[in-house]
Amino acid sequence: MGTRTRTRRTTVAAVAAVAALALAPGCTLSQTGEGDGKDAGGGRVLAVKIDNVGPARPQTGLDAADVVYAEQVEAGLSxxxxxxxxxxxxxIGPVRSARETDLELLRQFDDPALVFSGAQSKLLPLISAAPLRQLSPGKAPGNAYFRGSDKPAPHNLFVRPKALDADTGDGGLGSTGFSFGPRPKGGTPERERTVRFPAARFTFTWAAEQKRWLVSMDGTRARTADGRTLGASTVVVQYVKVRESRFHDRGGNNTPFTETVGSGKARVLRDGRAYEARWERPLPQDGTEFTTADKGEPLPFAKGQVWVVYAKAA
Structure with missing residues (x-):
């Protein structure tokens, strides 16, 4: 596979290419029609921790995200x-608290901004030491956060991202390691895939007429607060090690830590087909590269929103 420091070797040509990309309708993801786009740079990302239990749904602004990561938290929830x-x-919201997993995940981005409601006291020093910009309520402009009236606390905290002056840029996703392009050969037809956590589940159903995977969470079709159906152009089921951390919630439940650095198996869903894949992220500052399981060739994603679900490896 060669050296893995490509995500930090941005060339002037790559930056220019990213700046010239045309976006797919309704999609903010900076993606080329073909090729990999891995070395793109010149932008920042805004990462928002979003609540995902029943009282928090439907969420707001989730359909506008370029990438949605789903991770396991205390008590097997997501x-x-x-x-x-x-x-x-x-x-965007409802906004909830950060976890240790988030800090490692965000290391792949250049100067990311993290929107979160807070964190347990023992984790706060790690957040302060992480290479990211904290945009919690205490560190954001006074008009950025507000409490909504249609959900009970603590599931009613929302953020106005434009008030944060987050300075996002289309090149911000260039360090993810993702590649985008035409559908590769092979794969097997797939209509539906369910990923289960101990106390949560995600189901992705292929809608050929919409050319995307419709999202269901805990058995219910997912929609935004304004009624839009959530759907992904590409779904990645990434099998990772999920272990106990040194942190616990107020109820004494251990906070799981999801290891996103390393390598392992994955299943990539796009265009109504499923592809067995391998993932590799050698260092925290590297992006995650996905390759075909049989030939080790780059596995391109379809243009549009990407969902990455971290499933516990067997």
């Missing part, structure tokens, strides 16, 4: 991290 690199929606 939480989302939505990453925005281009156009920002007016409101």
């Amino acid at each position: 939480r989302l991290m939505a990453v925005y690199a281009g156009k920002l929606p007016p409101v």
Whole structure:
């Protein structure tokens, strides 16, 4: 595979290419029609921790994210991290607290901004030491956060991202390691895929007429607060090690840590087909590269929103 420091060797040509990209309708992801786009740079991302339990749904602004990461938290539940690199929606939320997993995940981005409601006291020093910009309520402009009236606390905290002056840029996703391009050969037809956490589940159903995978969470079709159906052009089920961390919630439940650095198996869904894949991220500052399981060739994603679900490896 060769050296893995490509994500930090941005060339002037790559930056120019990213700046010239045309976006797919309704999509803010900076993606080329073909090729990999891995070395793109010159932008920042805004990452928002989003609540994902029943009382928090439907969420707001999630359909505008370029990438949505789904991770396991305490008691086997799930939480989302939505990453925005281009156009920002007016409101995003509900915003919830950060986890140790987020800090390692965000190391792949250059100077990312993290929107979160807070964190347990023992984690705060790690957040302060991480190479990111903290945009929690105490460190954001006074008009950036507000409490909504249609959900109970603590599931009612929202953010106005444009008030944060986050300075996002289309090149911000260039360090993810993702590649985009035409559908590769092979794969097997797939209509539906379910990923289960101990107390949560995600189901992705292929909608050929929409050319995307419709998202269901815990058995219910996912929609935004304004009624838009959530759907992904590409879904990545990434099998990782999920272990106990040194942190616990107030109820004494251990906070799981998802290891996103390393290598392992993955299943990539695009265009109604499933591809067995390998993932590799040697260092925290590297992006995650996905290759075909049989030949080790780059596995391109379809243009549009990407969902990455971290499933526990067997």
